[in-house]
Amino acid sequence: MTVKIGMIGAGGIARHHLNTLSKIPLAQVVGVFDVNRESAERAAASVGARVADSADALLNRSDIDAVFICTPQFARDDLEAVAAGRGIHLFVEKPLGLELDSVRRKEKAIREAGVLHSVGYVLRYYDTVQQAKHYLQGRTVHLVQAYRFGTSHPAAWWRQQHQSGGHLADAVTHQVDLIRYLVGEYRDVSARFGRSAIGELYPDATIADAGAVSFTLESGAVGTITESCISPFNGESEIKLFGPDFYVQLSGNGKTVTIIDKERHVTITSKRDPSYEQDKAFVEAVASGSGDSILCGYADGMRTLAFALAAHRSAESGGAVPVEDEGPPVMA
Ligand SMILES: NC(=O)c1ccc[n+]([C@@H]2O[C@H](COP(=O)([O-])OP(=O)(O)OC[C@H]3O[C@@H](n4cnc5c(N)ncnc54)[C@H](O)[C@@H]3O)[C@@H](O)[C@H]2O)c1
Incomplete structure (x- = not known):
C-alpha cells in the first residue's frame, strides 16, 4: 500500500518533512497547500505533487490517507479536527497551540474519530x-x-x-x-x-x-x-x-x-536520523493501521x-x- 499524504504549510519544517518522506518508499506526497502560493508551488514541484487551492480542498479523504500539518502554531485553526472528522490520519508539528481550550477540543475530536495521530516531538526517536x-x-x-x-x-x-x-x-x-x-x-x-x-x-x-x-x-x-x-x-x-x-x-x-x-x-x-524514524513510524502506522510505533500522540503532546x-x-x-x-x- 502507498500512503498518500497532503502537506499543509510549505515552510522550513514542511520542506524538511518532504525531503524525509521522499526517502520512505511507502510514502507519496500528492498535495501541498500554503497561504503563500509560491512556496507551495516550489515545495510541490520538489516532490511531484499538485498545489491545493485551500486547506479544506486538500483535506479530501478520496485523495489522501494522511496529512502533515506544518503551519505555525497560531495558524492551525481547527485543521486537526477537520482532518480527523474526515477520517484522515494526522501528523502535527509541535507545539500544539497557544492555549489549552482549543487543543483539548481538538484532542477530543481526534480521539472520537479514531484516526492515527503523531506530534513532532522528534527527539524521542x-x-x-x-x-x-x-x-x-x-x-x-x-x-x-x-x-x-x-x-x-x-x-x-x-x-x-x-x-x-x-x-x-x-x-x-x-x-x-x-x-x-x-x-x-x-x-x-x-x-x-x-x-x-x-x-x-x-x-x-x-x-x-x-x-x-x-x-x-x-x-x-x-x-x-x-x-x-x-x-x-x-x-x-x-x-x-x-x-x-x-x-x-x-x-x-x-x-x-x-x-x-x-x-x-x-x-x-x-547515528540515527530521528526525523526519518519519526516520519517512517507514522507512515507505517497508517499503512498497517496500528499506532504502536508512534512515540508521541496528540494527548501526550498536549501535556x-x-x-x-x-x-x-x-x-x-x-x-x-x-x-x-x-x-x-x-x-x-
Ligand atoms: N519538530 C521540530 O523540531 C520543528 C522544527 C522547526 C519548526 N517546527 C514547528 O513547525 C511549525 C512551522 O515552523 P517553520 O519553521 O516551518 O515555519 P516557517 O515560518 O518556515 O513556515 C511556516 C509556513 O506556514 C505558512 N502558513 C502560515 N499560515 C498558514 C496558513 N494559515 N495556512 C497554510 N500555510 C500557512 C507560511 O506561509 C510558511 O510557508 C511551527 O509550529 C514550528 O514550531 C518544528
Whole structure:
C-alpha cells in the first residue's frame, strides 16, 4: 500500500518533512497547500505533487490517507479536527497551540474519530533517548538540570508572543518534553522570563529573551530549565538527570547520552536520523493501521504544551502554579 499524504504549510519544517518522506518508499506526497502560493508551488514541484487551492480542498479523504500539518502554531485553526472528522490520519508539528481550550477540543475530536495521530516531538526517536529511557526504568531521579541556548527562528511570527508562545513553548519544548518522557509528569512550575536584550536586536519582538524555570515532578523530584533564544556564541542543550547511584546526561538535543554508575561509564552518540524514524513510524502506522510505533500522540503532546502555558501563568502571578494534568500518562 502507498500512503498518500497532503502537506499543509510549505515552510522550513514542511520542506524538511518532504525531503524525509521522499526517502520512505511507502510514502507519496500528492498535495501541498500554503497561504503563500509560491512556496507551495516550489515545495510541490520538489516532490511531484499538485498545489491545493485551500486547506479544506486538500483535506479530501478520496485523495489522501494522511496529512502533515506544518503551519505555525497560531495558524492551525481547527485543521486537526477537520482532518480527523474526515477520517484522515494526522501528523502535527509541535507545539500544539497557544492555549489549552482549543487543543483539548481538538484532542477530543481526534480521539472520537479514531484516526492515527503523531506530534513532532522528534527527539524521542533517537536510539540514545530510548536507551536512556530503558536505563531509567525503576531508577529514581531526584534532580533535573536542563538548558537550551541559542535557538532563534528567522520568521517574524516567531518573535511574537501571541503567535509562537515564546522560546520555551516553541523550541525548549523539546527539552520540556524529554524530561516528561524520561522522568515523568510535572506537578508544578515557577518561572521568570526576561526581556532585557531582545529589543536591541528586534525592536518589534514581544517574546522573552531568557527564562529561568523551576519545577516539581509528580515523583517529588525537582529541577530547573534555563533558556535563551539570544546566544550567538553558545548554542547548546543538555539535560542532566541525577540519581542516588547514577548520572544520565543527554547532550546535543539527545543525540549523545552519557550514563555513569558503579558498573559503567558510557557515552553513545546516535547515528540515527530521528526525523526519518519519526516520519517512517507514522507512515507505517497508517499503512498497517496500528499506532504502536508512534512515540508521541496528540494527548501526550498536549501535556507538554501545558507546561509552557503554566510557566507563563507563573511568571504573571509571581508564584508556583500547577501544571494541568490533562491527557493520558506518558507512555511507558
Ligand atoms: N519538530 C521540530 O523540531 C520543528 C522544527 C522547526 C519548526 N517546527 C514547528 O513547525 C511549525 C512551522 O515552523 P517553520 O519553521 O516551518 O515555519 P516557517 O515560518 O518556515 O513556515 C511556516 C509556513 O506556514 C505558512 N502558513 C502560515 N499560515 C498558514 C496558513 N494559515 N495556512 C497554510 N500555510 C500557512 C507560511 O506561509 C510558511 O510557508 C511551527 O509550529 C514550528 O514550531 C518544528
